Amino acid sequence: MSPSWVPWVVTFLSTALRLDASVTQGRDSPEDFVTQAKADCYFTNGTEKVRFVVRFIFNLEEYARFDSDLGMFVALTELGKPDAERWNNRPDILARSRASVDMLCRRNYYLGAPFTVGRRVQPEVTVYPEKTPALQHRNLLLCLVTGFYPGDIKVTWFRNGQEQREGIMSTGLIRNGDWTFQMTVMLAMTPELGEVYTCLVDHPSLLSPVSVEWSENQLVLSGPSWGRSDSGQGLCYLPIHLGHSTSSSL
Incomplete structure (x- = not known):
């Protein structure tokens, strides 16, 4: 002006x-x-x-x-x-x-x-079960996506590579109060041997979608391990604790 x-x-x-x-x-x-x-x-x-x-x-x-x-x-x-x-x-x-x-x-x-319009902040993605997981026991897998801007985002759940459309719940878009947003998308599931669940996140700040996996193998982890995520913009290694996967884009 x-x-x-x-x-x-x-x-x-x-x-x-x-x-x-x-x-x-x-x-x-x-x-x-x-x-x-x-x-x-x-x-x-x-x-x-x-x-x-x-x-x-x-x-x-x-x-x-x-x-x-x-x-x-x-x-x-x-x-x-x-x-x-x-x-x-x-x-x-x-x-x-x-x-x-x-x-x-x-x-x-x-x-x-x-x-404002041109601002881009990449999301951090975390996948974890609602309660201590056990084979063949009903549970919820939560995909927490936070710290991103703008609010246009797509979160998709996959089971063994197949997109899941049933048993999906979402908190919707939530403002963090610092010009970023968060959203949690939940999947109702029953862990079985050999199954792999994937949360795929697509956002304007990413060159390619970010995916974070969770599988029944994590049920038997006895201590902290390391997970790897490739967002298409670099690799990020973060500690993953029992049944808990995290991804962040650099």
């Missing part, structure tokens, strides 16, 4: 919040109230289609807005009619509001895209 654009946006949002005395007069206005203005930019296919919306809110009720798709201010309640009419009669305010699609939204998109 150009330096000359910043003062206008701040000033406009501040002054536009002032309620007309003629509008509030005669109403049961609370002694304490909150007014807000929220400006949002909506993007479709990058900057192919951009929509700029400013919402004006009084005590949690939106009473007026500017919508660049309409190119004008719209009153949503009786309270907003005087303001919308006044702003629509100001050519300077209308011109700047319409120009915000390019001067505010598109410009800030290109400034922030490398840190």
